[in-house]
Amino acid sequence: MRLLQLIIVFAAFAVFNSCSKDEPIEIEKENLGNRIQFDDIKVGQQSKYIFFIGENYDQNNGANYTYVTDTMVLEVYDEDSNGFLVREYLTPGSASLSSASNVAFPDVTMAYYLQNETSELTLASKEERLITRLFQITSESNGSYNLDPMSDMEIKINGWSTSQPLFAGVLQGFTQNYRQLDLEFDELNVLIDNRDVKLGGPGTTHVYSEKYGLVRATSYNASTGKGFGWDLLP
Secondary structure, three states, rough: HHHHHHHHHHHHHHHHEEOOOOOOOOOOOOOOOOOOOOOOOOOOOEEEEEEEEOOOOOOOOOOOEEEEEEEEEEEEEEEEEEEEEEEEEEEEOOHOOOOOOOOOOOOEEEEEEEEEEEEOEEEEEEEOOOOOOOOOOOOOOOEEEEEOOOOOOEEEEEEEEEEOOOOEEEEEEEEEEEEEEOOOEEEEEEEEOOOHHOOOOOEEEEEEEEEOOEEEEEEOOOOOOOEEEEEEEO
């Protein structure tokens, strides 16, 4: 019941809090807690993400999205010569563990590696194939993310979409003064990968940084404007 109340509060403020503002954010005292930081990954860190469903992705305001009661945990549980082992699983009470079908394989814990070498984060399979519900990976993606600040192109976050039009390619840029739920970020990297769009597949966007880890991951259908995503929880 308490989780549902939190979801309602988050959804009520989603339009106002999940966007890039023009005024600069000054974070005087930052508490990252035990969330996963890509520049300082440690066993025991964990980040939690809330699921949302969106529509009208191609509209300028991108405000048509709704949080639902599915929460994913990404937890660093071990380390070996191949990198840090992480696992992702839904929390008890998530809708997809009962009657909903928002999340694929809801009762399965998925494990894979996170590797951070020379300012590049790479996802690597623990077994034969890399499977993740949290990161949205296209068929042509190698599961790697540039952690260096991207200063060439500013990309605004509009609701659950971005200021960039849909096209069949890859864009890398940054967003500033971003607010999401109860969190504030001064600058984040944005990776848009729409290479599967030309094949009739989904496009994806990741919002992240070396310090804050993964902040948002979305997947969207160019023809219907519908899709879904995960937002980092405070």
